[in-house]
Amino acid sequence: MTALFERHLTTLQGAMDAAAKRDYWSAYPEIPSGKIYGETARDDGLAAYEARLGKQFEIAGHPAQSSVGVEVSPYGPSLGIGYPSASVELLVSASQAAATQWAAAPAKARIGICLEALSRLNARSFEMANAVMHTTGQGFAMAFQAGGPHAQDRGLEAVAYAYAEMTRTPAQAIWTKAQGKGEPIVLDKHWRVVPRGISLVIGCNTFPTWNSYPGLFASLATGNTVIVKPHPAAILPLAITVEIVRQVLAEEGFDANALLLAADTMGFEITKDLVQHPATAIVDYTGSNSFGSWVRANAGKADVYTEEAGVNSIVIGATDNFAGLCSNIAFSLSLYSGQMCTAPQNIFVPRSGISTDDGHKSFDAVAAGIAGAIDSLLSDPARAAGICGAIANPASLARVNEARSLGRIVRDSAPIEGLDDARTATPLILSVDAAAEAAYCEERFGPVVFIVAVDDVTEGVNRAAELAERRGAITAALYETEEASILAAADRFAKAGVNLSVNLTGGIYVNQSAAFSDFHVTGANPAGNASLTDTAFVANRFRIAMWRRPAAA
Amino acid sequence: MTALFERHLTTLQGAMDAAAKRDYWSAYPEIPSGKIYGETARDDGLAAYEARLGKQFEIAGHPAQSSVGVEVSPYGPSLGIGYPSASVELLVSASQAAATQWAAAPAKARIGICLEALSRLNARSFEMANAVMHTTGQGFAMAFQAGGPHAQDRGLEAVAYAYAEMTRTPAQAIWTKAQGKGEPIVLDKHWRVVPRGISLVIGCNTFPTWNSYPGLFASLATGNTVIVKPHPAAILPLAITVEIVRQVLAEEGFDANALLLAADTMGFEITKDLVQHPATAIVDYTGSNSFGSWVRANAGKADVYTEEAGVNSIVIGATDNFAGLCSNIAFSLSLYSGQMCTAPQNIFVPRSGISTDDGHKSFDAVAAGIAGAIDSLLSDPARAAGICGAIANPASLARVNEARSLGRIVRDSAPIEGLDDARTATPLILSVDAAAEAAYCEERFGPVVFIVAVDDVTEGVNRAAELAERRGAITAALYETEEASILAAADRFAKAGVNLSVNLTGGIYVNQSAAFSDFHVTGANPAGNASLTDTAFVANRFRIAMWRRPAAA
Known part of the structure; x- marks a missing residue:
């Protein structure tokens, strides 16, 4: 029953240790190398992906009444994959039928199954990379990392926190209360983990695995049965995930319906019915603020964990490495064409310019420096394709076109050469004054960037933090050389519940959030009510x- | 800044250690003895209480626009105490004005203040006992224990959990990520605790301190400012609490308005306005299911922790100590006249009777045995007064009268001799058949008990557990000699989210819940959505x- 737990114990202990120390640590190598994953892994993964195309995705023993699936790669082709589809009632009853056995399993049995599943997911990272690439539009390298090892690390992190919480209270204890000169009262006490019920995980289009694994694995580990509701445009990565976890469940003698896939189609989503079902006890949601607001209001007694959206900002006060600043920001803005929830949208720059190691730079010179760094970064079309990838949602492309009139164009967006069937767009950069709040104070998801003229760094920090408090923000960045100003910004952004990166000029970016060290989202502003992964994320499950x-x- | 933390560190460590081991432990002696609390403590406490009567309760620096307070002791006399009253807006703005400084305090400073306040509350336990006795109706010994040391232990438990959670993540770490043959990326990371906002603690009439201290101290410790809204009939115990904590806050240089009292009057409660105020981020509520349901539905984005109500059951299958069973149950039913949220209401007994060490006992013999044990326990009026105390709410007395027609009277309720000015009632015991669900399947708060005839122990367990799932339950008790039947009941009650006590026949009772060992309420059925105190109770604060x-x- 606990052989899998023993097999992966070193990994679990490593994760728990890393989460306590918060130094760099990873269980799953992020480099898509044949030396690590096997010399044929890349080709095997591609072949496995291609073998899925144009076919029914069979999941052994999964409830199915019909087939759904209309995924189209942002790079052009239709996937043509059909997925098992079942009514909400059928899914819920299958989930409930699996619940008693799953709840009664020892915590170590459940943890072992989660760890084995993560290990198998890791071995399938190349297949997953193709699945993520062609549902999200991410470039291959990013799809491998964010869809594979980084998502697995986030899943492992949730499992580690869940294990720590489930074992915080002993299973048994003797309670001895002295009674003066009389015999003491001695009680034998037994505690057990009782899961909450059905856990619904609602995936998003852009990071189907990375954003879903924490809730999925935290809920499974703590004994809840889980129904995964993928975004209709990004079903495949979660279907593969469900298939792999179910295989482990079945091998270990459990009803595989402890994990179910609730696939649906655009325009016929079953999400609301799942959220409102009285058997739903937990909802993990990643997506827009508008639907997030609906979920929070309509989930009844279910606990809701959300990552919604926000407006992330960079504030530039001064730098001792202007070239590094420009190239670092250029990468952050270009990566996946601004479709990361951690990507900056607004860059606040003093209208009188900034002091740098390369002398004073005017507002326009700062804007031009960043724009030029993007041009340089994306000058090679193949590299541009790898960094920017494709645009997941046609609406994001429309937003780029609409945004052109919102300010002075510093750098125009353009399609990427060589990706003729794909939806692509490099960053559009506009400059505006701080007064033009209607332009930059709402989220314009995709490659749209505003360089906003402010009086000074203090105004920039305040505007960025207030915007975070009002509309949400997941990240903030600051470039500043005065220590007092840095510490004041750290205070202000902490109060706004935003994680802050200061003076990043090398190979680390504000968009990046590392499992076991960086908490993703604080839960303390409208960008989300939960954090990946802290104790609060697991303790109520x-x-x-x-x-x-x-x-x- | 952390001198108080250092002073009470041993206590804090003892609490954390006890919570991990869950053996018996207590920081505050429960015996109202002059040898422990000082030879004059009893008289001093009474004098301090009496000095409050008929006067304005002044709280230095507390917002006040008028005076409220119409408390009447369940033992007869009016307290005649006026408390500072202020509008919701004034309370909220004062709380917010104290927030920044309190949030910025080091965790150890806040923890130290909480520990010092608990220590001072402990020293004032005799004064508190009188305050609790004359607002709740509890007998003096119980008012001392439940209102004093046991409540302080529960507060300390919450502080210990809060400290453990706040320090789980380091304040600083170096993150080093190797880069192949290149220089590693090294980041210096800093984490801080960010409180949620205003924490509203809504007290109840029967256990004003015991049920309020966990939320109050958990929220204060984690940096939130707190507004305590006492039940209008039980303001004094929380007013004393607020006064003492505010003294420590002020001495340590903090704005004492980090803790405020929101006193009001029956019929003019400000509770709803406080719950719905957009600045309210956390609500701790103890009270009825009906108002609890309103709080959960109307608290907006605030997190809500509730202890509501339920229907607690005892199931009797067999016993090897019939006399012990009867006397143990008799005490559980008599203590504070059934006004504990942990008191049993329904006793399921096989209609064919049970086997005991004293031979077979028919259903009627079991009922008579329990009734007789109550008669014996309460035969001395002074002892009866001490055990039963008085009835807090006139509605509970009315319920006893209404209940007489709901079944066959096995033992009638009666006033307690010698407490002529008090509202008193000994337990009313009715026998009914399991089919009479309308009688026993709703909570009849107060000294009303049903002995319910069932086919066998399995039916009793199932009915009790289903009732817990449907209406909530905090405790359950079982008397059974077959091990398999005991383990099956443990499974069934765990699934229903009820803590179960088995074969209690000595000096420990199903009503009793010990800090650091027994979690109070599971949060897994309608009797409440939170538990005192587990990690989930503090981690989201x-x-x-x-x-x-x-x-x-």
Whole structure:
């Protein structure tokens, strides 16, 4: 029952240790190298992906009444994959039928199954990379990392936190209360983890695995049965995930319906019915603020964990490495064409310019420096394709076109050469004054960037932080050389619940959030009400029940 | 800044250690003895209480626009105490004005203040006992224990959990990511606790301190400012609490308005306005299911922790100590006249009777045995007064009268001799058949007990567990000699989210819940959505914000 737990114990201990220390640590190599994953892994992964295309995705033993699926790669081709589809009632009843056995499993059995599944997912990272690439539009390297090892690390992190919480209270204890000169009262007490019910995980289009794995694995580990509701445009990565986890469940003698796929189609989503179903006890949601607001208001007694959206900002006060600043920001803005929830949208720059190692730079010179760095970064079309990828949602492309009139164009967006069937767009950069709030104070998801003229760094920090408090923000960045100004910004952004990166000029970017060290989203502003992964993310996914009796004499 | 933390560190460590081991432990002696609390403590406490009567309760620096307070002791006399009253807006703005400084305090400073306040509350336990006795109706000994040391232990438990959670993530770490043959990326990261906002603690009439201290101290410790809204009939115990905590806050240089009292009057409650105020981020509520349901539905984005109500059951299958069973149950039913949220209401007994050490006992003999044990326990009026106390709410007395027609009277309720000015009632015991669900399947708060005839122990367990799932339950008890039947009941009650006590026949009772060992309420059925105190109770009371920058070379 706990052989899998023993097999992966070193990994679990590594994760728990890393989460406590918060130094760099990873269980799953992020480099898509044949030396690590096997010399044929790249080709095998591509072949496995291609073998899925144009076929029915069969999941053994999964409830199915019909087939759905109309995924189209942002790079052009239709995937043509059909997925098992079942009514909400059928999914819920299958989930409930699996619940008693799953809840009764020892925590170590559930943890072992989660760890084995993550290990198998890791071995399938090349296949997953293709699946993620062609549902999200991410470039291959990013799809491998964010869809594969980084998502697996986030899943492992949730499992580690869940294990720590489930074992915080002992399973048994003797309670001895002295009674003066009389015999003490001695009770034998037993505690157990009681799961909450059905856990619904609602995936998003852009990071189907990375954003879903924490909730999925945290809920499974704590004994809840899970229904995964993928975005209709990004089903495949989660279907592969569900298939792999179910295989482990079945091998270990559990009802594989402890994890179900709730595939649906655009325009016929079953999400609301799942959220409102009285059997739903937990909802993990990644997506827009508008639907997130609906979920929070309509989930009834279910606990809701959200990552919604926000407006992320960079504030530039001064730098001792102007070239590094420009190239670092250029990469952050270009990566996946601004479709990361952590990507900056607004760059606040003093209208009188900034001091740098390369002398004073005017507002326009700062804007031109960043724009030029993007031009340089994306000058080679193949590299541009790898960094920017494609645009997941046609609406994001439309937003780029609409945004052109919102300010003075510093750098225009353009399609990427050589990706003729794909939806692509390099960053559009506009300059505006701080007064033009209608332009930059709402989220314009995709490659749209505003360089906003402010009086000074303090105004920039305040505007960025207030915007975070009002509309949400997941990241903030600051370039500044005065220590007092840095510490004041750290205070201000902490109060706004935004994680801040200061003076990044090398190979690390504000968009990046590392499992076991960086908490993703604070839960303290409208960009989300939960954090990946802290104790609060797992501790409510189960309850503790006790029974006690007088200890045998 | 952390001198108080250092002073009470041993207590804090003891609490954390006990919560991990869950053996018996207590920081505050429960015996109202002059040897422990000082030879004059009892008289001093009474004098301090009496000095409050008929006067304005002044709280230095507390917002006040008028005076409220119409408390009447369940033992007869009016307290005649006026409390400072202020509008919701004034309370909220005062709380917000104190927030920034309190949030910025080091965790150890806040923890130290909480521990010092608990220590001072402990020293005032005799005064508190009188205050609790004359607002709740509890007998003096119980008012001392439940209102004093046991409540303080529960507060300390919450502080210990809060400290453990706030320090789980380090304040600073160096993150080093190797880069093949290149220089590693090294980031210096800083984390801090960010509180949620205003924490509203809504107290109840029967256990004003015990049920309020966990939320109050958990929220204060994690940096939130707190507004305590006492039940209008039980203001004094929380007013004393607020006064003492505010003294410590002020002495340590903090704005005492980090803790405020929101006193009001029956019929003019400000509770709804406080719950719905957009600045309210956390609500701790103890009270009825009906108002609890309103709070959960109307708290907006605030997190809500509730202890509501339920129907607690005892199931009797067999016993090897019939006399012990009867006397143990008799005490559980008599203590505070059934006004504990943990008191049993329904006793399921096989209609064919049970086997005991004293031979077979028919259904009627079991009922008579329990009734007789109550008669014996309460035969001395002084002892009866001490055990039963008085009835807090006139409605509970009315319920006893209404209940007489709901079944066959096995033992009638009666007033307690010698407490002529008090509202008193000994337990009313009715026998009914399991089919009479309308009688026993709703909570009849107060000294009303049903002995319910069932086919066998399995039916009793199932009915009790289903009732818990449907209406909530905090405790369950079982008397059974077959091990398999005990383990099956443990499974069934755990699934229903009820803590179970088995075969209690000595000096420990199903009503009793010990801090650091017994979690109070599971949060897994309608009797409440939270548990006192587990990690889930504290982990959401703050967020973690981070800032990072390249480490200096």
